[in-house]
Amino acid sequence: MVALSRADTFIVDVPTIRPHVLAMATVHAQSMVIVRLTDADGVEGLGEGTTIGGLSYCEESPESIKSAIDTYILPVLETCNLTQVGATMAKVARCVRGNHFAKCAVETALLDMAGKRLGLPASELIGGGRVRDSLPVAWTLASGDTARDIAEGEEMLERRRHNIFKLKIGKRAVRDDVAHVGAICKALGDRASVRVDVNQNWSEAQAKLGMAMLHDVGCDLVEQPIAGDDIAAMARLSTGQTIPLMADEALRGPRTALRIASAGAAGVFALKIAQSGGLFAGAEVAAIGTAAGIGLYGGTMLEGGVGTAASAHVFATVADLAWGTELFGPLLQTEEILSEPLAYGDFSLAVPTGPGLGIALDEDKLDFFRRDRSRTVVD
Ligand code: MUC
Ligand code: MG
Numbered sequence: 001m002v003a004l005s006r007a008d009t010f011i012v013d014v015p016t017i018r019p020h021v022l023a024m025a026t027v028h029a030q031s032m033v034i035v036r037l038t039d040a041d042g043v044e045g046l047g048e049g050t051t052i053g054g055l056s057y058c059e060e061s062p063e064s065i066k067s068a069i070d071t072y073i074l075p076v077l078e079t080c081n082l083t084q085v086g087a088t089m090a091k092v093a094r095c096v097r098g099n100h101f102a103k104c105a106v107e108t109a110l111l112d113m114a115g116k117r118l119g120l121p122a123s124e125l126i127g128g129g130r131v132r133d134s135l136p137v138a139w140t141l142a143s144g145d146t147a148r149d150i151a152e153g154e155e156m157l158e159r160r161r162h163n164i165f166k167l168k169i170g171k172r173a174v175r176d177d178v179a180h181v182g183a184i185c186k187a188l189g190d191r192a193s194v195r196v197d198v199n200q201n202w203s204e205a206q207a208k209l210g211m212a213m214l215h216d217v218g219c220d221l222v223e224q225p226i227a228g229d230d231i232a233a234m235a236r237l238s239t240g241q242t243i244p245l246m247a248d249e250a251l252r253g254p255r256t257a258l259r260i261a262s263a264g265a266a267g268v269f270a271l272k273i274a275q276s277g278g279l280f281a282g283a284e285v286a287a288i289g290t291a292a293g294i295g296l297y298g299g300t301m302l303e304g305g306v307g308t309a310a311s312a313h314v315f316a317t318v319a320d321l322a323w324g325t326e327l328f329g330p331l332l333q334t335e336e337i338l339s340e341p342l343a344y345g346d347f348s349l350a351v352p353t354g355p356g357l358g359i360a361l362d363e364d365k366l367d368f369f370r371r372d373r374s375r376t377v378v379d
Contacts, residue, residue, distance in 0.1 A: 001081045006038040007074050011062050011371040014304065014333045021144035023170030023201040025053025030333055031062040032304045033102075034366065035069060037109045039082045045113035046357060048307035049105035049274065050329075057199075057301075058249070058275070060101045068102035077106070083117065085110045085125075089278060100252065100277040101301075107278040108310040108357070115356030122357055123313040127283040130316045134348040135298060136324035138164035138195075139331075146180050150187045157191055161331075163347050164193045164324050166223070170201030174210045182217035195221035200249055202226055204233045208240065215243040221323065223270060224248040234265035244268050246323075248299060253277045254284040261292035268323055270299035273311050282314045290320065298325030305330045305338035308349075309357045312342075316351040325349070337365045 012032045020027040031054075035047035049065035051057050060068075076095050080088040089107050096103065115122045123130035139162035141149035149167070156162040167184060169177040177196075185194045196219055202210055207225040214222060221244050226233055228250030238245045244267035247260050251269060253276045260266050269289040273282035289296050298315035300308065308329050315325050327349050330336045339360045343350040352358025367373060 002083045003040045004037060004074075004077045004080075004082055005040045007077070008036045009066050009069050010034045010366065011066055012304070012337060012366065012369045013371055014335055014337065014369050016332050017334055018143055020140070020302070020332060021142045021171070022053065022168045023199040025056040026144075027053055027302070030302055030304065030329070031371075032307065033062055033065045033069070033105055034306060034361070035105045035109045037077070037082070037113065039113060043113045043116050045109035045111070045116070046306050046359070046361065047105035047108035047112070048303055048310065049101040050301050050303040050307050051101055051274075052302055060099065065102045065105065068096065068099045069106060072096050073102060073106050082110060082113060085114050086280070089280070101274040104274040104276075104278045107280070108306070111279060112356035119355050121313060121353060121355065122279070122310070123316040123351065126279055126314055127287070127317040130351070131319050132316050132351070133353070134350050135312060135315055135321070135327060136164065136347055137328055137344065137349045138162060138166050138324055138326040139328050140166045140168060140326065141184065142168040146183050150184055153184065153188050153192065157188070160346055161344060162328070163191060165195070166326060167194065167196045168199070169196050170198035174202070174206050174213070178210065178213040178217060181214060181219050185218035193220050195219060195223065197223035197248070198225040200224050200227050204230070204237065207237055211237060211241040211243050211245070215241070219243065221246055221268060224250065231260060231263050231265045234260070235263045238265055238267055244295065246270050246297060248272070251275060251285060253281050254288060257285040257288040261288055261294060266294060268295040268297055270297050271315065271318070272299040272301060273314055274301050274307070279310060279314050283317060286314075286318050295322040296320065297323035298327060300326050300329050302329045302332060304333060305336050305342055305359060306357065308342060309352055309359045312349060312351045313357065335365055335369070337362055337369065
């Protein structure tokens with residue numbers, strides 16, 4: 001039995017390099033819940049729980065993630081043998097319903113510890129193990145301005161950092177949004193794949209029109225055009241349109257994945273570890289998608305370095321990631337809170353190779369961006 005000896009949770013607010021304009025919120029800073037667990041042998045594990053735009057994306061907020069962990073999950077961990085990650089998370093699941101982001105942060109920390117104990121990367125402890133060392137990475141063009149988005153896309157192509165772009169739409173009239181997407185597709189041409197994310201903001205009728213028009217201007221994929229709980233309408237759009245529909249907010253773990261796959265409600269799955277309820281659950285969603293012939297894409301909640309590394313370890317176990325990933329979260333932030341930043345280049349992210357997550361925190365940066373840090377104001 002290896003017991004928990006110490007647990008710290010912090011909310012860390014790191015500004016973004018520019019406003020990130022989504023249909024439901026404009027992000028100026030990312031608020032990440034960082035979890036650090038230490039066991040009785042002194043082995044340390046890191047996890048992250050991050051959502052987008054307070055409560056505007058889903059039912060969990062940074063504050064609720066921290067409170068669920070502190071108040072309800074840590075007391076369960078105090079009764080567990082932390083070397084048994086599956087058994088520990090099964091006990092957490094019996095005591096805490098929902099709260100997928102909070103559970104994912106804790107499971108991440110446990111897997112980081114397990115990997116360190118065994119001397120293996122976390123990716124070797126998930127599914128069938130690691131099958132790749134690097135992942136293609138998309139960038140989201142979401143400055144809110146077409147000309148600025150084109151300039152940003154050109155710069156990313158020039159630097160060979162990204163050649164897949166996701167545009168955030170759904171705030172304006174459908175025709176205005178399509179004109180914006182069309183201008184970017186025309187400017188970037190064959191050099192890039194352009195996709196959109198509507199973040200559930202269209203009605204079915206708007207989606208029918210929008211998807212047909214987006215196909216005509218050269219857009220490759222439409223993510224969550226309508227409400228994620230309307231699986232019947234997603235199925236109608238998936239069968240009626242040539243452009244593939246990607247499920248994002250609709251996917252909340254293996255059971256929803258099975259329902260969506262059975263209903264033929266999506267051509268592509270956006271895999272998200274936090275939304276799925278953890279790294280193991282994320283891998284199960286991938287397995288269901290693969291079995292159903294659904295294309296896979298590695299999604300993000302705009303996590304920082306810890307959550308991005310955790311996602312990367314899961315996506316590294318997926319044999320066919322036909323649509324790549326969007327693990328660019330740390331690049332959207334002004335500072336990365338890791339002692340050694342994740343390695344991006346040649347349109348890809350290198351999956352860390354060290355034991356566990358293969359990363360470490362920069363303690364000074366963590367201290368600086370912690371929300372609860374007492375700041376001395378000098379006149
Ligand atoms: C989402 O809805 O997919 C992912 C990339 C991005 O820019 O926002 C996120 C959230
Ligand atoms: Mg999305």
